Amino acid sequence: MSDCSLTPADPGFSVSSFLQTPFLTDMYQLTMCYAYWRGGIHNKKAAFELFFRKCPFKGEYAIFAGLDTVLRFLEKFHFSDSDIEYLKTIIPHAEPEFFEYVKGIDGSCLKVYSLREGTMCFPSVPLLRVEGPLAVAQLVETTLLNIIGFPTLVATNAARMRHVAGPEKTLLEFGLRRAQGPDGGMSASVYAIMGGFDKTSNVLAGKLFGLELSGTHAHAFVMSYQNMKDVKNRKLRRNIKKEIASSSSSSSSSSCPSLEESISSEAEEVDFVELVLSIKSRLGIDGTQEGELAAFTAYAISFPNGFCALVDTYNTLKSGVPNFICVSVALVECGYEPGSVRLDSGDLAYLSIKSKEMFREYAEKANCEKLKEAQVVASNDINETTIVALNEQHHQIDVFGIGTNLVTCQGQPSLGCVYKLVELEGSPRIKLSDEMGKTTLPSRKVAFRLHSSDDRPLLDILVRVEADDTFKAPQSGEKVLCRHPFVESKRCYVIPERVEQLHSCVWDGRCLMEKRYSCVEIRDYVNAQMNAQREDRLRIINPTPYKVSLTQDLFEHTHELMMECMPIPVLEM
Incomplete structure (x- = not known):
């Protein structure tokens, strides 16, 4: 008992x-x-x-x-x-x-x-x-x-939000900063997960309740960079884990080094900044905000396995998404997944559709099929009614980040x-x-x-x-x-x-x-x-x-x- x-x-x-x-x-x-x-x-x-x-x-x-x-x-x-x-x-x-x-x-x-x-x-x-x-x-x-x-x-x-979003969508609880005090924030994080959400941004809830956490970066991170010279740590180690795992499975375990030893000894470091810039030139992407590209590059170096770029700091489709594509293709070439963009303002349905179109277009140009798998995350005061309206507009959002209207029960x-x-x-x-x-x-x-x-x-x-x-x-x-x-x-x-x-x-x-x-x-x-x-x-x-x-x-x-x-x-x- x-x-x-x-x-x-x-x-x-x-x-x-x-x-x-x-x-x-x-x-x-x-x-x-x-x-x-x-x-x-x-x-x-x-x-x-x-x-x-x-x-x-x-x-x-x-x-x-x-x-x-x-x-x-x-x-x-x-x-x-x-x-x-x-x-x-x-x-x-x-x-x-x-x-x-x-x-x-x-x-x-x-x-x-x-x-x-x-x-x-x-x-x-x-x-x-x-x-x-x-x-x-x-x-x-x-x-x-x-x-x-x-x-x-x-x-x-x-x-209710889970029901209208559908079972295939990922739902993230982002409401701590908008909740009614610390107790309201903690309670909301826990009970949002019980009701159907997948992850929370609330770190204390993650620690106390073993909940999965999710978090990217804010506009301040993007605005902290002015150009590529601001990226001080330029190196990224290639991810060859899949290749090593595949070759190891067909070899005798007694004659092969461990997976960790193989990665540390065989994975080379690349100048990720140079790689991003070369891809940008190769794809013919011009006129984007360089500080934003630098911020995305720095963040990808820090979190290559969970890269998510907030793309609306300057201009979503003319700068944010193209800059994301350059960094995403570079990540794929280094053996990582393409990551995701986060839309936090504007016409979410339209922007999600156009973002996916750009992923497909540049996947062909870059010969990078993986780019088509890049996801779209949407936030910006989403509620149940918003999701229904987005469904009617045939949005292409993969992940919803919902805060205020969830935790305050608007x-x-x-x-x-x-x-x-x-x-x-x-x-x-x-x-x-x-x-x-x-x-x-x-x-x-x-x-x-x-x-x-x-x-x-x-x-x-x-x-x-x-x-x-x-x-x-x-x-x-x-x-x-x-x-x-x-x-x-x-x-x-x-x-x-x-x-x-x-x-x-x-x-x-x-x-x-x-x-x-x-x-x-x-x-x-x-x-x-x-x-x-x-x-x-x-x-x-x-x-x-x-x-x-x-x-x-x-x-x-x-x-x-x-x-x-x-x-x-x-x-x-």
């Missing part, structure tokens, strides 16, 4: 753990805690459910994230001596016994049921169910909402999760509202996902948990009546081929998760679910809603309680 220990090498390490204390809460949680205690009901057995009412980004799904951080929080949830001293200053009239009670509170008295992290989820389906003493289960509300809301929003945003700043009491001492609780969408579903519930014969999700159905913690699960191959939560006429039968239970107990005074999933493992899980969904539910314009239904038993239970709790008005003349 996992012990939830806090270790940076652990894929679940929480970057904001020092902030996750019982005081990461709203004042009214503490005042309610005192009032519960003062009223003698603080130890009543309660059940709360955390869910959202409406999907983000005008879509019809979300990607649940933040569970691992929830478990970290519960593992160390307790009030320190300094917390108690501060609590005495903000509730000064409280009895000494109350502070003794608070000092003894920790996470061992709680039980938490949850979806698996990375699960595609829908309105009204509980993301978490928290059971325990009323006062303690209430105390964790704000922290859990904070821990779940932003991660779920970022993971959903990333999944399309929707908050998920709007809520945390509602659904049961107290075995008695159901319901919140009524004039807005039917804000009426809560009473009692503890467990969700099941019903799958069709081709293993696509048909709908989620909520089942009531009985007082003895048992529930009647739908069975594969058996007809299930599925009811709309509030509209009596909306109902259907489903005969599922497969039934998937979505909730499991992840905390019972200690962490019960046997496996900690890495960001990459969760990303694979998200991708699998996205691929299994019907396309009309994923589209960005007028997506088809996914059904969340109730069993007949829960439907009747809910409506009986609504009638019981709803005041009957008296009409007066």
